[in-house]
Amino acid sequence: MTISPISLAFEKSRKEKRPALLTYTVAGDNTKKKSLEILNSISNYADICEIGFPHNTPIADGGQIQTSSYRAIKNGIKMIDVFQIVKKFKKNKNAKPIILMGYYNMIYQYGENKFLKKCKEVGVNGLIVVDLPWPDNMHFAKKCKKNLITFVQLLSPTTSRSRAQKIVKNSHDMIYYISMLSTTGGKLKVSPREILKNYNKIKKMIKSKSKNLIIGFGITSKNISSFKTSDGCVVGSEICKKISESIKKRQNPVINVGNMVKKLRRKL
Amino acid sequence: MTKIKKGIPLIDQHDKNGFWGKFGGNFIPETLKKPVEDLTILFEKLRKDKKFLQERDYYFKNWVGAPTPFVKLENLTAHLGGAQIWTKVVSEANGGAHKIYNATVHSLIAKRAGKKYIVGDTGAGYAGKMLSMAAKKFGLKCKIFMGAKDIKRQKPNCDAMRKNGAEIVPVYTGSQTLVDAVSECMRYWVSNCLTTSMCVGSTVGPNIFVKICGWSTSQISRELMLQIKEEFGEIPKKLKLINCVGGGSSSFGFWNEFMHYKKKQVEFIGVEAGGPKKSKRHAAPLTYGSKIGILHGAAQYVNQNTDGQIEETESISAGLDYPGVSPLHCFLKDVKRARYTAATDEEALKAYQLVTEYENLNPSLEPSHAFAEAIKIAPQLSSDTIIIVNSCGDAQKDRDILKQRLGK
Numbered sequence: 001m002t003i004s005p006i007s008l009a010f011e012k013s014r015k016e017k018r019p020a021l022l023t024y025t026v027a028g029d030n031t032k033k034k035s036l037e038i039l040n041s042i043s044n045y046a047d048i049c050e051i052g053f054p055h056n057t058p059i060a061d062g063g064q065i066q067t068s069s070y071r072a073i074k075n076g077i078k079m080i081d082v083f084q085i086v087k088k089f090k091k092n093k094n095a096k097p098i099i100l101m102g103y104y105n106m107i108y109q110y111g112e113n114k115f116l117k118k119c120k121e122v123g124v125n126g127l128i129v130v131d132l133p134w135p136d137n138m139h140f141a142k143k144c145k146k147n148l149i150t151f152v153q154l155l156s157p158t159t160s161r162s163r164a165q166k167i168v169k170n171s172h173d174m175i176y177y178i179s180m181l182s183t184t185g186g187k188l189k190v191s192p193r194e195i196l197k198n199y200n201k202i203k204k205m206i207k208s209k210s211k212n213l214i215i216g217f218g219i220t221s222k223n224i225s226s227f228k229t230s231d232g233c234v235v236g237s238e239i240c241k242k243i244s245e246s247i248k249k250r251q252n253p254v255i256n257v258g259n260m261v262k263k264l265r266r267k268l
Numbered sequence: 269m270t271k272i273k274k275g276i277p278l279i280d281q282h283d284k285n286g287f288w289g290k291f292g293g294n295f296i297p298e299t300l301k302k303p304v305e306d307l308t309i310l311f312e313k314l315r316k317d318k319k320f321l322q323e324r325d326y327y328f329k330n331w332v333g334a335p336t337p338f339v340k341l342e343n344l345t346a347h348l349g350g351a352q353i354w355t356k357v358v359s360e361a362n363g364g365a366h367k368i369y370n371a372t373v374h375s376l377i378a379k380r381a382g383k384k385y386i387v388g389d390t391g392a393g394y395a396g397k398m399l400s401m402a403a404k405k406f407g408l409k410c411k412i413f414m415g416a417k418d419i420k421r422q423k424p425n426c427d428a429m430r431k432n433g434a435e436i437v438p439v440y441t442g443s444q445t446l447v448d449a450v451s452e453c454m455r456y457w458v459s460n461c462l463t464t465s466m467c468v469g470s471t472v473g474p475n476i477f478v479k480i481c482g483w484s485t486s487q488i489s490r491e492l493m494l495q496i497k498e499e500f501g502e503i504p505k506k507l508k509l510i511n512c513v514g515g516g517s518s519s520f521g522f523w524n525e526f527m528h529y530k531k532k533q534v535e536f537i538g539v540e541a542g543g544p545k546k547s548k549r550h551a552a553p554l555t556y557g558s559k560i561g562i563l564h565g566a567a568q569y570v571n572q573n574t575d576g577q578i579e580e581t582e583s584i585s586a587g588l589d590y591p592g593v594s595p596l597h598c599f600l601k602d603v604k605r606a607r608y609t610a611a612t613d614e615e616a617l618k619a620y621q622l623v624t625e626y627e628n629l630n631p632s633l634e635p636s637h638a639f640a641e642a643i644k645i646a647p648q649l650s651s652d653t654i655i656i657v658n659s660c661g662d663a664q665k666d667r668d669i670l671k672q673r674l675g676k
Contacts, residue, residue, distance in 0.1 A: 056442060056577045057563060059454045060297040066441060079575050104295055105562040109576035131295040131562065136285060158302035158461065181299055182459045 005097040005125050006150050007173045009047040010212045010231060018268045019228060020047040022214060023261055024101065024236030026068040027051050027085050028077030030247055034254065035072070038243070039089050041258035043096050045265040049089075050128065050234065053082045053102040060130050062185035064237035067244055079110055083122045090123035099126035099152065099174075112140060116147045126150035126174060134167045145172060152176050157190075157198055168205050176234075177202060179217045185237025188218040192226035199230060221260070225267045235264055272603055278527055278596060279479045286475030287567070289602055291595035294474045295562045300454075303461040308476045310381055315483065323376060328487055331405065332368050335491035336360045338499070338656075343626040344643075351508070351649035353642055354656045355629065356492055358518065363398045364662035365632070366485055366518040371398035371467060373484040375406045378465035385460070387411045388467040389453040391418055391446030391514070392587030392634065393425025394661060395469030400434035408465075410434040413453040415445040418586045424665045443580040446514075446590045450564050470515025471594035474565035478595055485521025488658065493525045496656075505533060506653040508645075511660070512637040513538040513608065514551065514587050516594030518660040523606070531605060538597060539637045541588035542610035543581065551581035551589050554601050554608035563592040569601075584613035584669065585633035587661065611640035617673055619643050620663070632661035633669065 003011075013020040023046040029035050039049055054069035054077060061069065086098050100119065107115045107129065119127070127149055132140065134153055141151035153171040155164055156178040168175065179195045180188065188195075195215065203213055215227055216234030227233045242260050246253035270289040273281055278288075286293045296304060314320040328334045337357045345353045358366045371388070378386050386408045390396030396412035403410035412429055416438045419426055429436055437456075442448040450468070457466040468477035471485075496503060509526065511519035519538050526534045540552030550556060553569040561570040563578060570592040571579040583589040600606040611619070616633055619640035623629055631639060638657050646655055663670065 057447060057451050059451055059564065060299075060458055061455070070441065073577065103562070105572070105578075106576040108562060109559075109572070109574065130297055131565070133294075133296060133298045133301055136294065154298040156297075156299040156301075158299050160302065163301070178299060181461060183455045186459060 004148065004150060004173055006048060007210060007212070009097050013047050013232070019230045020214070020232035021265050021268055022046065022048045022050055022232055022234040023239055024050040024052060024234055025239055026054050026065065026072050027082040028054065028072035028075055029068040029240070029243055030071050030253065031075055032077065032081050032085060036085050036088055037254045038257050039085070040092055041254050042261045043092060043094050044258070045261045046096055047232070048097045048099060050099045050101050050236070051082070051086065053079060053100055053106055055103040055106055058103060060183055062183035062237060064185045064240040064244070068240040079106060083118050086124055087122040097125040098123065099128060099150070100124050101128040102130065104129050104132045112143060116143055116149065119149055120147050124149060126152055128152045128154070128176065134170060138170065141170065141172070150174050154178060155202055157181060164202055165205055168202065168211070171211060173210050173212060175211060175213045177213055177215050179215050179219070182217055184217055186218050188223055192223055196227065196229065221264055221267065224264060228268060233268070270603060272527065272605060274528055278524065279482045282475060288595050288599040290560060291568055291598040292475050292478060292566050295565045295567070296474050297458060299458050300461060304474055304476055307377070311377060311476060311480055314377060314380060320376070320380070324373060327372055327376070328369070332362045332372060333360065334487065335495065338492060338495035341627050341629070344623060347626055348643060348646045350647040350651065351645070351653035351655045352651060353646055354654060355659045356488065356522070356656060357629065358488055358658055358660045359631065359662040363394070363401050364664065365394040365398065366488060366521060366660045367394040367398040367469065368401070369484040369487050369521065370469070370481045370517060371395065371402040373480060374399070374465065374467035375402035375408055377480070378408055379406055381465060383408070383463065383465040385409045385411070385464040386467055387413065387453055387456055387464055389413045389446065389449040389469050391415070391449065391469070391589060392585070392632070392661070393418065393422035393429070393665060394587065396434070396436070397425045397428045399467055400429040400432035403434065404432045411437055411456070413437045413439055413449045413456065415439050415443070415449045417444040418446065418449070421669060422586055422665050423668060445586065447578060454564065470517040471520050471596055472515045472564055472566060472592060478566065481517050482520045482524065482596060485517050486524040488518070488521040489523060489525035492522070492656070503529065503534065504654045506650070507534045508537060508653065508655045509534065510537045510539065510638045510642050510655060511658040512588060512634045513540050513554070513593060513597060514590050514634065516597040518658055520594060520596050522658040527605070536600070536606035537641060538606055538608040539641045540608060540610040541583035541585055541637060542612040543583050545612045545614050547582050549580060549582040550610060551583045551591065552610040553591065553593050554597060555610040566595050568592045568595050568598050584616060585637065587632070587634040588637065609641060611637040615640040620670070621674065629659060630663045631659045632663040633666050634661050635659045
């Protein structure tokens, strides 16, 4: 069996004795061209890039990602453009694995099969669908696997132990642990120690070495170094915020975000 | 093809994944899975609990004011000729609209769940006003999410919410109307679900919220069933129940007890908001054949573009200004049990003028859409046809809009 690029990214960071760094940016923020340039500059330091396909009724995103999403939609981003961005990014020789993240309605409207075919064609490696929880996602997750795309299951502090066990069993090579009860980008209202305690409980449930458990929500350059023992950390809202600030100050978001991710990487 | 089953309430006719046919379900973030499951278990327990039912009935009778009046609109009937026009004046309920039923039940459930806080969304402000009333009555702290545009156009209800001690959280995203208020309310619940109950203001949202709301507003048709039998001795041979449809909570409650009658005998007519006369941004996904999509946790007919972005709507009536519609109504449309049509802003205003001219009744802009349809069809029908319009809200909240549009 071939190892997926996502697993390879985790293996590489494990060899370097650090968690993988995952970034999240919104496709088309603030323009199609700029968002591709941002991805290219991030790619020098991140291990895996999550790209949001923006939706205008996001029920789980906080202010920063909402701002980025609305900005991208206002600038005319369409699903077809999101795929174009991935395709162009993947031509970069330094390209990293790509995980698309968004809400189910956009996949539903595109058509599940057509969507997955397009993902495969442009080089998407994984998918996170915020509002398609287990077990409702079982059918779609299977389709993803058939297409060699990782379907990322999510776990949260409200997930019961028995449910978590079932989800872990049904997961692919990456699982996402939501750090706290919050939308994306909330202030970390639980101590990293507490988060890691819950994280480790789930980690123990994972029998297979090929399944990687990452932490996201509320992780910023201020607290990322507290999560060094995890398999991977996602930073999203802080990056989106940086883009918003750069636009406001009439600075180049590509340079600012690049520098930010460089610093994030150093902290791991 | 899916059909309505006999002997089971429609709210319970979903599959194990929460779907009524192709509609409904639970498209929610993982964090909400547990709170939604907890609420489901609690609700299923409480609806079988005699003490809880007694409590509900007690507050419906002594606090909400059940039953609301059922009266004939003699003058309007005489003026139009044709079918008899009756109305159920649900706006006589405490607070002035049907939203009180759902708000009361959610507050009672929140108390049983040991929650201290309750949050809700609102469009016209009635759901918010009623939730603030119920929260005050039952000792809960209350936050209401409301689009900034709606706060401006429904000031009287906002004043009432504040008076009841609720905090109004203005929502500035998107179209700044109900759709954004519901999204923001859900986001708030994601972050605060351990301490806080959420009341979705209509028969929309994840499966359990559709059920609780439909169960609550069904009080309307329970009362109506008795009132009709008392008035006519039986259910008339030709009965038409006309109701406006936004999210669909009042219409579902108005129809529920009559679900198993043949369509030929008891026809359901739902009237959606067609928006300004020449506008394409209607709020009538059932009438104009919108595609199925996911909005606020449920599959439903919803106004959207080809990419799946939800489209903005436009209606004079804040309570109907919503791009989606209850999965229950989508189901009723698909099984052809109900018929759906739309009235424009202008038609609703005209209907309001006619009703207030002939009758001592002050229907808000939402039921004015339903009256528009009644006025349209009544003259062509026989005098043994009974039309009943649910006058589900009072126009006091619309006074600024009415003044501006009609000069009164």
